[in-house]
Amino acid sequence: MKYLKFVLIYFIPLAIYSGEWSLLPDLPEPMSNNAVTAVNGRLYSFLGLNAAKVGPLPLHAFTYHLEERVWTRLPDVPAGKYGGRLAATAQAVGDKIYLIGGYALYDKGEVSVKNVDIYDTKKKVWEVGSPMPIPTDDAVSGVWKNRYILIISGWSQTKNLKLVQFYDTKENIWIKGSPITGPAVFGHSGSILGNIIVYCDGVTNFVWTKNTNKCFIGKLDKKNIGHIDWKKIPPHPGKPRYRMAAGASHALNAIVFSGGTTNPYNIDGIGYDGKPSTAEAQVFYYSLNDSSWATLGKHPSPTMDHRNLLIDNNSFYIIGGMDSQQKVLRQVSTMQF
Secondary structure (H helix, E strand, O other): OEEEEEEEEEEEOOEEEEEEEEEEOOOOOOOEOOEEEEEOOEEEEEOOEOOOOOOOOOOOEEEEEOOOOEEEEOOOOOOOOOOOOEOOEEEEEOOEEEEEOOEEEEOOEEEEOOOEEEEEOOOOEEEEOOOOOOOOEOOEEEEEOOOEEEEEOOEEOOEEOOOEEEEEOOOOEEEEEOOOOOOOOEOOEEEEEOOEEEEEOOEOOOOOOOEOOOEEEEEEOOOOOOOEEEEEEOOOOOOOOEOOEEEEEOOOOEEEEEOOEOOOEOOOOEEOOOOEOOEOOEEEEEEOOOOEEEEEEEOOOOOEOOOEOEEEOOEEEEEOOEOOOOOEOOOEEEEEO
């Protein structure tokens, strides 16, 4: 294992967490804005942007066995009408992984897709789920009650959505949820822990060159599926960011954020303002214990262009992404806490 020379030491009431970022074996190929998830002792990566940063986009899928420390290629994601795509979401429920939405590149530009592709990790085959009512990419997602996958805001074809879409994995149907109360955004980051959603930042329909610097919390109603009680919370430490990696930590009882950039961009890492985007190093979290923000030090090799921050047991994982030179990476980093 390659070790990065960086040690985090931080203190939380009733517990002490310390950890060192290190590198796992690289992805088989460079990949950014890939859909990632973890289940049953394995990490998974699907689709994304390769080193060329142009179409056609790959349909590749990979899994990493945490104990055996090896990457394996899986059957390709079904091509559908447009082939590979970016900014999709991957979430695991039971033994199945649900790969939802994203956008494709084709000869006329970009198109948001409504695909729901389901990978059965036991049978190692792809299945087809009920398509999204509104095709969406660059959204926040999370799993609730080990059954529902939520797609929160995001971009659809020509504009952002305030919509929250619930996918019922048991009934294979979609349910319309309470819309967000903040501005419609894409490239925002967040996750779900228990009955709570937290998300931050992103780009609005009106100011593409600037992140929103707004964070929101939503409380899910266990008795009324689809209802969410939204309210604004204070912004996170530092400047607002775009395409951070975010995930839910049961150990911290918090939503954790890492990486991203303060300069929003489309595909190649060059900002909408024409300036190269650079990755941010600060790692922080929103504690559900005391409704406050705290920091977890800095990542020694910061990255941007992410979907999820994977959290398995007491470890964080960041897979692929783009560095401050806008290079698409094979890097896989982890920190135990």
